Amino acid sequence: MSFRIKAPLLGATALVSAFGFQGTAHADAFYLEAQSAIGTGRAFSGEAADRGAAFLWWNPAAIAGITDRSAAISATAILPKGDVIDNGTLIRRPGQSFVPVGGNGVARDPISNGVLPSGAFAYPINDRIALGVAVTSPFSFTTDYDANSWTRYSADKTRLRTIDIQPSIGVVVTDWLSVGGALNVEYTDAYLSNALPNVQASLPDGSQTLKGHGWDFGWTAGVQLHNSAVSVGITYKSSIKHTLTGNLTVAGLVGPLAGSNASLSGVQAQFNTPGQIIASGRLHVTNALTLNAQGAVYSWGKFDAIRLGAPLNVALPENYRDSFSVAGGFDYALSPKATLRAGLQRTITPTQNGLRDARVPDSNRWTYAAGGSYQLNRHITIDAGANYVQFNDATIDRVTAAYAGTPVQTPILTNGLLRNAHALVLSLGGRVSF
Template identity: 70%
Template structure:
């Protein structure tokens, strides 16, 4: 394979792999769950079984049977910390032996702080039917490794923004059964870059940058079963086949590699994000106390390859595995106006050993949450939540080929954690 083929191949693969950095926020791998300040206060432990527009993202049946029109907005500040450490990564340039990678062996806090907005509304169309919409940002982040970082040949600078618009309908079928359906319209925009090694270590690195975007579609369907004491919600969010189309620029290669300097347009990458099966329950233990639980099964095995179109025409294996999360929590009505919440969540990463790189420093995590709501008036209330996310230490050990050089990665994610602060407001009319 010529370098002219390898350059766009690697850059396009990096574009898709960058989605994995979302795992350092709250949920796992590509998925960001900060779509409700109310849910954040209980570690998102009962969203598929709760009612109102705050739960639309998880289950469109949540708006069936609402008694008032309502609007909800929220924002979550994500404050991640962590170290990406080199433990002996080596590089072999063409015709040479393996030698230790040069550069800064410690990348401290490479993932930038960020704010994730969300909003939703629901309107009654009679006693049994309601329509609504959720606008969320499930995949959004910025990461920035230093130019001399040991990770630079696989990850340098990345910016990703996603907007998901979910028009929904909910219907009361019987006194105890509610159903809902939704269309997910998703726009993704990404910019990323990484360094390319020249043949001699004494020569400055080259660079490649790719920008891409695309519109994609999926769907969500769900049911809720209600009685006087409990609600069970079951929903499914479909896998989405994404297509990103962008421009690639490769510069700074010298000598025998200089022919790889080029600009390509129309580079495409196709891949699948996972479907989700969500099962949630809410049980009213007393007049004041409601217990919540939610389990989510993610079909991450659908992210098995990245299919690259012309001029590359290749497949890149990713080999993600199925994963899950389990959360429990409670809501306690302290007064008629004030509610306190708390919860805990366990999430398992879909990334596997020998397949994890610096663009996807994902790991198993525990999430500890607390929050509450206060009704300022009969029409307006506020929600707040704080999460502490504790990540396991994990290996970063996926080999990389860049500009004809082979990098055997030996690194580790250490001391990783995040604080997530969520604030929202609800207005009914």
């Protein structure tokens, strides 16, 4: 006898987790903030209120009133460390009692190192209007657990990449007010795999692979108010509804599950990434010293579920909560050419206790930042920044079930811990005017 299961629910849950993965490098959930070497150096404490192409991602009003064509590029190395530890995860196969899930009980550094590129270009049309474009990768990560890890039924290998192209316009309204708007064109590509349990523990695990990609759209609007002493910036970045289309492959299931082996194409998943409201201020205390402050609110509550279309036709809850970050920092000009900066940021995770899984090892964190800039000549400036990110320990405790709603439903009571998690972030960039 075999049970034909359209799509193992555990596999669908893996799809949810992959698209909603928390990159524990420098991020609020899976949003990567490190889109500027300057911002990295001051813990992203003044970006929406600063001016120039380097700040276009945070506020399209940043390019209003520029006098020269300009470009900014940066590359950021993200080097995360941490342990994802089994604390007694249990599995119950059909007709059997709960037993330990087995496998390697300690996953060390499952999140891969990576390099995050970004760039922007701005062109003045006249003394009031400028056009620009920013190219960033705001939602990207790679994670890789061992094949025999205790996490294998919910997380094995995952890769998420986004490319955001943001054409923008900035306009000077008065000598103290600038406004800006932008379209966000975003390409997303995702891959993940995880193990599937056979009905007998003595049998090798099956496997599942999911791939998907798609193009989607959002928008950004911002304002800047400034005088000789104070600059203020406020930005709204919209939530983006993503639709990814791809393939699902299930293999290696035997016995009563053999009928579930399949290769499906055209599988769709829809989910929302969060909107942002960013408020930033810069106080020019002296000719040399500028104090920065920035707060951001993220509407992660919109990431409430992943909705899977035909032939799966299920909606799976995520239950994220809205979250926020606050930061403070300073820039200090040592000379007309050299500037030092530093900052501190506190970020609250949108994940919740009781709902966090091994593919989502995120927690509240502190970011400590330092950096600087050096002007090589009147056209070229080099920027550098470094962060040390310290994550709180957290539980990994999301209950899942393979083949839910069928006679072979296999619940997995996840009981794990995130321990000793931290990250080093190194950013190098440059600005050119011409």
